[in-house]
Every structure is written in C-alpha cells, then in structure tokens.
Amino acid sequence: MYTPRRRAKKAKKAGPLRRIRLFIALCLVVFAGLGFGYIFAAYQSLPAVGNNMRPAVSSQVFDSHGRLITTLHSDQNRLPIDINKVPQNLQNAFIAAEDNRFYEHIGIDPIGIFRAIFANLTNRGIAQGGSTITQQLAKNAFLSQEQTLKRKIQEAMLALEIEHKYSKKEILEMYMNQIYFGQGAYGIQTAAKTYFNKDVNELSLTQCAMLAGLPKSPNYYSPFNNLNEAKKRKNVVLDQMVKYGYVSAAEAEDAKNQDLGLSKSHQAKEADEYASFIDYVSQQVAKKYGDDALYKEGLKIYTTMDVDKQHAAVRAMRNLPNNYTDENGLTQPQAALVSIDPKTGHILAMVGGRGQDSFNRASMAVRQPGSAFKPFVYLTALQHDMTPDTTMKDQPVTYGGWSPKNAGGSYSGAMSLSDALAHSVNTIAVQLADEVGTKNIIANAKKMGITTLDAKDDNLAMALGGLTRGVTPLEMASAYGTFANKGVHVKPTAIVKILDRNGNVLEDSSTLEKEETKTRVMSEREAYEMTTMLEGVIDHGTGRAAAIGRPAAGKTGTTDDNKDAWFVGYTPDIVTAVWIGDDTGAHSLGDIYGGTVPAEIWRDYMSSATSDESGGDFSAPSGMERRKETASSNKSSSRSDDREEPKKKSATSEKPTTKEKSKQQTQQPAKQQADRNNKE
The missing domain is CATH 3.40.710.10 (DD-peptidase/beta-lactamase superfamily)
Structure with missing residues (x-):
C-alpha cells in the first residue's frame, strides 16, 4: 500500500529520469533535423543525371623552385564500345572484382557496406570499400574526388537515380567506358588496344582478369610498370571469379599459367628524364585522391625535385x-x-x-x-x-x-x-x-x-x-x-x-x-x-x-x-x-x-x-x-x-x-x- 511519502519518493526519483529522457529525445530531434537539412542541402546541389561530366582540366607538376616540370594532360584516349560487344568473361571479371551483388542491389548495397565496415574493422585499416559499380560511375562522371560526407551522400543519391533511369547493362557499359586503366587509356576498348593490341572481343580469360584488376590502382597494377604485382592482382580477380561461380577452378588455374600476351609494340613514355619521378608522384597523388583528380581536376602539385x-x-x-x-x-x-x-x-x-x-x-x-x-x-x-x-x-x-x-x-x-x-x-x-x-x-x-x-x-x-x-x-x-x-x-x-x-x-x-x-x-x-x-x-x-x-x-x-x-x-x-x-x-x-x-x-x-x-x-x-x-x-x-x-x-x-x-x-x-x- 502506497503512502503519500512513498509516492513522493517515487516522484522524486522519477523526476531526473524524465528529464534525461526528454533531453535525449530533444537531442535526437535536433540531430535528425540537422541530418535532414544536411541531406537536403546535398540533394539541392546534385548535378542532373545525363549532363556531361565537369570539364576536365590538366594538372601541373612543379619542382622545388616552382618551375613547371610537366603537365598531366586531361585529353582522354577513349574508344567507347557497346556492351553487346564486350565478352561475358570481361563483364563477369569486373563484377567479381568490383561489385559481386551488382545485379541484386538498387545502386547502393547495404550488405556490401556492412561487409566492408566489418572487413575494415577486423583488418584495422581500409581493407575494402563499400562502393558499388553504380556509385563509382556516379563519382567518376558527375562528382569531384574529395573525400567528404557531402560527396558520399551525393554519390549514393546519384546512384539511386542512375539505377532508376538506366538498365543494369547500360550502367555496366557506361562504367566500363568511363574508367581509367593507366597508360593514358580510358575505357576497356582503349585499354585492350594499349595493353594487348587487341579488340575487346578478342581478349582471353587471363587478359580479361588483368584488365578488371587495373581500376583499383591503374598506375601500380599496370603490367608495363609493375609486372609481378599486375600478375598477382590478375590472379586475385580469377579467384573471385571462381568464388562467385563465373569460371571453374580448373579454368582459373589454366588462365593463371597463361602468358599475358602484352603488346610488343608498346612504347613506354618518351625517354623523359623526369619520367620516373613524375610516375612516383602520380602514384602518390592517385592513391590519395584518385586518377580522375590527377588527370582531370586541374591540380597544382608542388614537388621536392630539383630540376x-x-x-x-x-x-x-x-x-x-x-x-x-x-x-x-x-x-x-x-x-x-x-x-x-x-x-x-x-x-x-x-x-x-x-x-x-x-x-x-x-x-x-x-x-x-x-x-x-x-x-x-x-x-x-x-x-x-x-x-x-x-x-x-x-x-x-x-x-x-x-x-x-x-x-x-x-x-x-x-x-x-x-x-x-x-x-x-x-x-x-x-x-x-x-x-x-x-x-x-x-x-x-x-x-x-x-x-x-x-x-x-x-x-x-x-x-x-x-x-x-x-x-x-x-x-x-x-x-x-x-x-x-x-x-x-x-x-x-x-x-x-x-x-x-x-x-x-x-x-x-x-x-x-x-x-x-x-x-x-x-x-x-x-x-x-x-x-x-x-x-x-x-x-x-x-x-x-x-x-x-x-x-x-x-x-x-x-x-x-x-x-x-x-x-x-x-x-x-x-x-x-x-x-x-x-x-x-x-x-x-x-x-x-x-x-x-x-x-x-x-x-x-x-x-x-x-x-x-x-x-x-x-x-x-x-x-x-x-x-x-x-x-x-x-x-x-x-x-x-x-x-x-x-x-x-x-x-x-x-x-x-x-x-x-x-x-x-x-x-x-x-x-x-x-x-x-x-x-x-
């Protein structure tokens, strides 16, 4: 039986708890409002899907005395190709390497995001990303390479809109024609010509796997720059293709042992006395800001080199x-x-x-x-x-x-x-x-x-x-x-x-x-x-x-x-x-x-x-x-x-x-x- 004194004690105890709950609720409302406002602002500044990408601007590299060393040209060596002419092995290699749930998600992939978060936490560092192929297309075609929350929100919004307007095949085609493969090659057809002197439809399985492995780091994994690492990356892609059922283990093993058949007519960059240093700097910048930022965002890069x-x-x-x-x-x-x-x-x-x-x-x-x-x-x-x-x-x-x-x-x-x-x-x-x-x-x-x-x-x-x-x-x-x-x-x-x-x-x-x-x-x-x-x-x-x-x-x-x-x-x-x-x-x-x-x-x-x-x-x-x-x-x-x-x-x-x-x-x-x- 409650007495007035007990009710007073209970009310006295409940008072602070009620105030804490009210404070928490108020904070949630405020944060929700701020978050909605931030998202709305990001939405308001979204570029229209279908517009051309931002005009590319060449980046410039300077020496330690401020003297211009070279210009990283934004001119893109690109030969677009219809998706129907792209061999299935190459399509599958990209999906296995970059976005194995490409045909299931709606542009963003919560499962992939949580998997990436878990992998990054267990590896105590960035082990893998959660971006889908559609998100990468949105970033490369319409956005800058800045690593900000606003840009990530816009990337996700654009990905949803792209998925609404285009079919999966169209998205994959745009992506494969858009991305950079190193050696000045944009798009898979140009990459096939650059590395193998072939058309896309002539590529072997091992060549398909190598091309699919390049976008992760085109300069580092280029077989013309680092053949051993290129082969290792190619083998990782082949293992992924086995994992997701695109090829058998025997087919992958055979592809691993095949010669890459690199183009013998490939001529390295003109014997430029700055080439090694420029390549080294380019890899550092691309690793941090992305290849598009390096070649199309008009960066001014001041280096330590003394000409x-x-x-x-x-x-x-x-x-x-x-x-x-x-x-x-x-x-x-x-x-x-x-x-x-x-x-x-x-x-x-x-x-x-x-x-x-x-x-x-x-x-x-x-x-x-x-x-x-x-x-x-x-x-x-x-x-x-x-x-x-x-x-x-x-x-x-x-x-x-x-x-x-x-x-x-x-x-x-x-x-x-x-x-x-x-x-x-x-x-x-x-x-x-x-x-x-x-x-x-x-x-x-x-x-x-x-x-x-x-x-x-x-x-x-x-x-x-x-x-x-x-x-x-x-x-x-x-x-x-x-x-x-x-x-x-x-x-x-x-x-x-x-x-x-x-x-x-x-x-x-x-x-x-x-x-x-x-x-x-x-x-x-x-x-x-x-x-x-x-x-x-x-x-x-x-x-x-x-x-x-x-x-x-x-x-x-x-x-x-x-x-x-x-x-x-x-x-x-x-x-x-x-x-x-x-x-x-x-x-x-x-x-x-x-x-x-x-x-x-x-x-x-x-x-x-x-x-x-x-x-x-x-x-x-x-x-x-x-x-x-x-x-x-x-x-x-x-x-x-x-x-x-x-x-x-x-x-x-x-x-x-x-x-x-x-x-x-x-x-x-x-x-x-x-x-x-x-x-x-």
Missing part, C-alpha cells in the same frame, strides 16, 4: 655499359639513382632506369644489397658499447656449419672496426652480428626506413646482405640519410603542396606534424662515429672511386657473380644511392663491382649536385673533436678492395664445401645468399 640535380642524375647515368638486349627490347644492365635531402626527406632526384620502359627501379626494384647492408651491423655494435677503435680478429669462424669467407680468401688478424668496415671484412661483420644480436640489427634497419625485411631475415647471413627479399634504392638512400642527419631518420617525400583547380590547399607538408615523419634511431655520437667510419671507405677503402674532393661517406656493395652492385653515400646535405643490375637477376655484371661503375656514377652526380652546397664538413657533436679516418698501418690482405676483386674465383671455389656443410641448417637459403654476397 638541376635531376639533369645531373640523368647525365651521370649515361655511362652504363651495354651488355646485351633482352627479349623485351631493354638494354641490360639497368640501373637506378635516387637522391634525398637527409634533413627534410625531400627527394631531390630520381632515375628509375634507362628510360626504355616505365618500371621505376629506384622505388620498386627489390634487390640484394650485399655489403651495403653492413652499416646497420656496425651501428648496432656502436650501440653496444663498442667504438670505431674496438679491435676484433679477422679469422676463420663457423656458425652451425656455415663458415663465412672473405673475398680474397685470406685473413688479417686483429684490426679495428674502422678498418674492417672500410675494407668490408666479412668475418668481422658476422662476428659483430652474433655478438650484438641479429634482432637488434633488423630493428635498427627498420627504424631507418627499410620496410622489406621479415622474420626470415633474423639470421647471421643478414650481416652480409643475405636477405630473403632485398632492399630498394629509395629506402637505402633514406636509411643512410639517418647517419647524415645526426641519428634522426626522416621519411622520404616527393610532394610539398597540392592545390585544387580553385587554388584551395588540399595538403601542405609544412602544416604536418614534423615529429610524425621523424624517428631518432641513434645518438648524435653514434651517427658521427658511423660517418667517420664510412668516410674511411671512400678515403682508403673499397669506395675510393667515389671521392669528390670534399667530405663524403659511403659504402660499396656487390653480390654473388656480380649480379648487383651498389654505392650508397652522403655529404652533410645530400644522400644518394646508386644500384646497377640485370633486371632478371640471372646475369653477371662482369667486372662491375660496387666500387667501380656505381661509385663512379655516384661521384659524377654528387660532384655536380653538391656544387651549390656549402661544402661544409661533418660536424662533431658537442664535446667531441673532429675525427678523420685514415688508412691503418695494418694493410689488410683480406680486404675487399675493388682492385682485388678479380680474385673472387679463388674465394668462390670454396663455396661447394661451405654449402655442403650447411645443407642441414634451417637457415640454409639465407646463408647461401650471404656466401653469394661476400664480394666486398
């Missing part, structure tokens, strides 16, 4: 030997050069090859580094209380059946770490790695920007550059820049600022948090000691051909049978990596070593590139005196001096024994690679 240094890089690369012409018409060996400002990470110059194709070896070629990897070992030693003067013994050593050899096949006894690095003594590098821990060396390399390492590299062979995959010239230059920048690694960048067609700033690197791009890897003292040791490489070690008459530091690298040759070095203001090798990795460079042609190219480029620099010396940290490495009185008979490199045959003659002894080791492949990389 004068780029000219110098191209000139230096003209001195390559011409060993032979491969089946693709490319002169071998190929080469790459990339130059960076170590303080800012700005890419100053980039050459990705001879200019005969579109593959950018500076940023995409993953190759074995040989002894150019040793500085990561020596840095880790300095972090474990050693110094350049620490003495170790160059002597025969064995680890689990593996006995690393010096290039000359002999040993010199006690020597300082400085001399060991200057003359690239293999036994001491491996002893150091064993003492300081391979995990610590790998950790340092990763902090310095090397992203191609994995768990399999956690072995002593890594100390000699015996890696599972390898490294890229861009990342090696960036890593060595950490030494030049007094122990702080700065991520490489090619773009300073981007403006839209109306002059609005889309991004500006000066507004970014600088600390996001910087990582202190070592102390100033450790960085300085590494620099002094690497100066010894040029002063009296394997890199003497790289001397430019001013303070400079660097390291040579040569792999087995001289298949890869490197020189990576720096002054206080510029760091540059040079790589030479056969594209296939199967042919020797002959008498080329890291200390010969790569060092000479580095010297020729840096002599010009540093002509406008202050020419200052490497400054010693506070409390330290300037140290200059000079030739030791210990004349190392086992040093990997480039003048002694022809003796490599006597060193490699011992390899069958070494390999036989280590066959049972779990890390055998990596150790064999290290044996192959012990030329310097």
Whole structure:
C-alpha cells in the first residue's frame, strides 16, 4: 500500500529520469533535423543525371623552385564500345572484382557496406570499400574526388537515380567506358588496344582478369610498370571469379599459367628524364585522391625535385655499359639513382632506369644489397658499447656449419672496426652480428626506413646482405640519410603542396606534424662515429672511386657473380644511392663491382649536385673533436678492395664445401645468399 511519502519518493526519483529522457529525445530531434537539412542541402546541389561530366582540366607538376616540370594532360584516349560487344568473361571479371551483388542491389548495397565496415574493422585499416559499380560511375562522371560526407551522400543519391533511369547493362557499359586503366587509356576498348593490341572481343580469360584488376590502382597494377604485382592482382580477380561461380577452378588455374600476351609494340613514355619521378608522384597523388583528380581536376602539385640535380642524375647515368638486349627490347644492365635531402626527406632526384620502359627501379626494384647492408651491423655494435677503435680478429669462424669467407680468401688478424668496415671484412661483420644480436640489427634497419625485411631475415647471413627479399634504392638512400642527419631518420617525400583547380590547399607538408615523419634511431655520437667510419671507405677503402674532393661517406656493395652492385653515400646535405643490375637477376655484371661503375656514377652526380652546397664538413657533436679516418698501418690482405676483386674465383671455389656443410641448417637459403654476397 502506497503512502503519500512513498509516492513522493517515487516522484522524486522519477523526476531526473524524465528529464534525461526528454533531453535525449530533444537531442535526437535536433540531430535528425540537422541530418535532414544536411541531406537536403546535398540533394539541392546534385548535378542532373545525363549532363556531361565537369570539364576536365590538366594538372601541373612543379619542382622545388616552382618551375613547371610537366603537365598531366586531361585529353582522354577513349574508344567507347557497346556492351553487346564486350565478352561475358570481361563483364563477369569486373563484377567479381568490383561489385559481386551488382545485379541484386538498387545502386547502393547495404550488405556490401556492412561487409566492408566489418572487413575494415577486423583488418584495422581500409581493407575494402563499400562502393558499388553504380556509385563509382556516379563519382567518376558527375562528382569531384574529395573525400567528404557531402560527396558520399551525393554519390549514393546519384546512384539511386542512375539505377532508376538506366538498365543494369547500360550502367555496366557506361562504367566500363568511363574508367581509367593507366597508360593514358580510358575505357576497356582503349585499354585492350594499349595493353594487348587487341579488340575487346578478342581478349582471353587471363587478359580479361588483368584488365578488371587495373581500376583499383591503374598506375601500380599496370603490367608495363609493375609486372609481378599486375600478375598477382590478375590472379586475385580469377579467384573471385571462381568464388562467385563465373569460371571453374580448373579454368582459373589454366588462365593463371597463361602468358599475358602484352603488346610488343608498346612504347613506354618518351625517354623523359623526369619520367620516373613524375610516375612516383602520380602514384602518390592517385592513391590519395584518385586518377580522375590527377588527370582531370586541374591540380597544382608542388614537388621536392630539383630540376638541376635531376639533369645531373640523368647525365651521370649515361655511362652504363651495354651488355646485351633482352627479349623485351631493354638494354641490360639497368640501373637506378635516387637522391634525398637527409634533413627534410625531400627527394631531390630520381632515375628509375634507362628510360626504355616505365618500371621505376629506384622505388620498386627489390634487390640484394650485399655489403651495403653492413652499416646497420656496425651501428648496432656502436650501440653496444663498442667504438670505431674496438679491435676484433679477422679469422676463420663457423656458425652451425656455415663458415663465412672473405673475398680474397685470406685473413688479417686483429684490426679495428674502422678498418674492417672500410675494407668490408666479412668475418668481422658476422662476428659483430652474433655478438650484438641479429634482432637488434633488423630493428635498427627498420627504424631507418627499410620496410622489406621479415622474420626470415633474423639470421647471421643478414650481416652480409643475405636477405630473403632485398632492399630498394629509395629506402637505402633514406636509411643512410639517418647517419647524415645526426641519428634522426626522416621519411622520404616527393610532394610539398597540392592545390585544387580553385587554388584551395588540399595538403601542405609544412602544416604536418614534423615529429610524425621523424624517428631518432641513434645518438648524435653514434651517427658521427658511423660517418667517420664510412668516410674511411671512400678515403682508403673499397669506395675510393667515389671521392669528390670534399667530405663524403659511403659504402660499396656487390653480390654473388656480380649480379648487383651498389654505392650508397652522403655529404652533410645530400644522400644518394646508386644500384646497377640485370633486371632478371640471372646475369653477371662482369667486372662491375660496387666500387667501380656505381661509385663512379655516384661521384659524377654528387660532384655536380653538391656544387651549390656549402661544402661544409661533418660536424662533431658537442664535446667531441673532429675525427678523420685514415688508412691503418695494418694493410689488410683480406680486404675487399675493388682492385682485388678479380680474385673472387679463388674465394668462390670454396663455396661447394661451405654449402655442403650447411645443407642441414634451417637457415640454409639465407646463408647461401650471404656466401653469394661476400664480394666486398
């Protein structure tokens, strides 16, 4: 039985709850009103379906001094084709790759959206998108590429209207004629001609799958730019076609093994000395803003490239030997050069090859580094209380059946770490790695920007550059820049600022948090000691051909049978990596070593590139005196001096024994690679 007091208590308790409910209800009404107003405003500014797309405007690319480098033309190479002439395999490949529920949804696909959200959450990043083919058509034909809520709402509204006005076949036809496929090709018919010199109705299943895989990232997946990644993407599309019942597993497997039949008449872009850098920048912009924004939205892209240094890089690369012409018409060996400002990470110059194709070896070629990897070992030693003067013994050593050899096949006894690095003594590098821990060396390399390492590299062979995959010239230059920048690694960048067609700033690197791009890897003292040791490489070690008459530091690298040759070095203001090798990795460079042609190219480029620099010396940290490495009185008979490199045959003659002894080791492949990389 309720009493007045109990009713009063109940009313007292109910009062706050009622006010909370009213507040929540009010908030919902307000938010609903705001949301409706936002959606209504987006609807009011919708373009009319059926109108032509916005007029395309060419984008412009500028160098670091504001000089126009090139214009990315908006002229579209497009040959529209009727959907009835498009083979069913190609239609199915696009649906499997882009929108498997295309024939079921109404323009937007709630199931696909929720699936994409779940995939993105479980992958802790953007694993897949939820846009349908109709939404992509709406975006490409009528809207800008800006990533805003308003644009996404408009995209969904337009998709619904497009589905109302057109049949599914018409929508698919418009989409396939609209999208960009890379190499300046818009639409499937132009793409078929560009990549295979065929009409669409002549395409094989494997060719259909490759074309369907391109829109995700046309520059990256272009077989003319990145054949291996193009094949991987093609195989993903084939697997999707199997998953959704468009082809059998046997048909897909057969298609995976078929030759792509790429057009032999394809000519890469005219041998433009800016091509590699422009391609690199284009990929960065397209990845963030989309291909349509890059080629049709009139962007103004201000880059880090210095035209004068780029000219110098191209000139230096003209001195390559011409060993032979491969089946693709490319002169071998190929080469790459990339130059960076170590303080800012700005890419100053980039050459990705001879200019005969579109593959950018500076940023995409993953190759074995040989002894150019040793500085990561020596840095880790300095972090474990050693110094350049620490003495170790160059002597025969064995680890689990593996006995690393010096290039000359002999040993010199006690020597300082400085001399060991200057003359690239293999036994001491491996002893150091064993003492300081391979995990610590790998950790340092990763902090310095090397992203191609994995768990399999956690072995002593890594100390000699015996890696599972390898490294890229861009990342090696960036890593060595950490030494030049007094122990702080700065991520490489090619773009300073981007403006839209109306002059609005889309991004500006000066507004970014600088600390996001910087990582202190070592102390100033450790960085300085590494620099002094690497100066010894040029002063009296394997890199003497790289001397430019001013303070400079660097390291040579040569792999087995001289298949890869490197020189990576720096002054206080510029760091540059040079790589030479056969594209296939199967042919020797002959008498080329890291200390010969790569060092000479580095010297020729840096002599010009540093002509406008202050020419200052490497400054010693506070409390330290300037140290200059000079030739030791210990004349190392086992040093990997480039003048002694022809003796490599006597060193490699011992390899069958070494390999036989280590066959049972779990890390055998990596150790064999290290044996192959012990030329310097």
